[in-house]
Amino acid sequence: MTVTEITSESHFNELTTSLPPATPITISFHTPWAAPCTQMNAVFAYLSDQFPNVSFLSVDAEALPEISETFDVSAVPFFVFVKHGKVIRELSGADPKELSTAIQELAGSSSTTSSSFPSSTASSTAPSTTSANNSTSTTASNSASTQSQPSRELSSEEDLNERLKKLVSAAPVMLFMKGTPAAPQCGFSRQLVGILREHQVRFGFFDILKDDAVRQGLKKYSDWPTFPQLYVNGELQGGLDIVKETLADDPEFFKNLNTAA
Structure with missing residues (x-):
């Protein structure tokens, strides 16, 4: 199953309500300015091919703040796992193996997914909880x-x-x-x-x-x-x-x- 890029709040609502209730859903929140998101977007796309029974949704957290606020997104990359209409897990950070394990559990699969991710996504980075990637300094005058x-x-x-x-x-x-x-x-x-x-x-x-x-x-x-x-x-x-x-x-x-x- 391919990744569906959400274009609006109404698109998100229509898509999630039209899916069969038992369909597992994983939602990836990302932003274009956060470097770890580039890596995890590739991992997310790769995993979508490995788990065809899971619906993979991608949300630009900045472009769609209403959805981000609904899921209380405060850092990116951020992943939400939904089953039977309920959020069962959340995951913050850029760890491909942890994401793979979480999606495997969501899919209810007993098999293990290959750990051989595409070369550009193989390395794991520390969780990106300071999502702003801030490069400016604070001054008392400001x-x-x-x-x-x-x-x-x-x-x-x-x-x-x-x-x-x-x-x-x-x-x-x-x-x-x-x-x-x-x-x-x-x-x-x-x-x-x-x-x-x-x-x-x-x-x-x-x-x-x-x-x-x-x-x-x-x-x-x-x-x-x-x-x-x-x-x-x-x-x-x-x-x-x-x-x-x-x-x-x-x-x-x-x-x-x-x-x-």
Whole structure:
């Protein structure tokens, strides 16, 4: 069975719902900028020929953020294994043998797959959990960290909302992201940090991976289901795509904000 490249959220939904319920599905999340993905894409394609009873789906994690957020993808390469409509396993990193073993278990095969992968994919690399492949350094003049302590017990939804209200206003420009500016944990966060630095914007940040109460609560508070989220003076501006569109319409957007600050 060949690998099916998912082109949209609707394409993904239509395909997964049209398959027989018992069909094992493996989903590969990748990005074009992460080098380990190039290797694992080749391994994934090779394995699709070895396990014809498994449906192999490929998703560009950056191009289709709605699907990525559904499966809580925070690093690439990332693989999700589904059987009878339920996620039975997740795998992060670039280890061809581990991926082969996981797909073999998913397929319910008792036979072993040849370990002789194509020469370009044979070597195993360490898990790519720092998916941003960040090449820029953090400078104090460019970002002001407002990272809080680990999540505390919240007595009510009102308490959480009050906390979120203070967090989004903790700095004139606040970025809620996966990871930190020095080590983003997803491509979207990496790109938005790059945009802020390019425009020399001083910003505070909050690593939502460190506090699940904030991570889940902010989705409801802002009525915005994905991250990163950028706030200016306590008001949500949007995610990466919205910021890009805003700058396309008004290249001086951040400059004017700096002047006002």
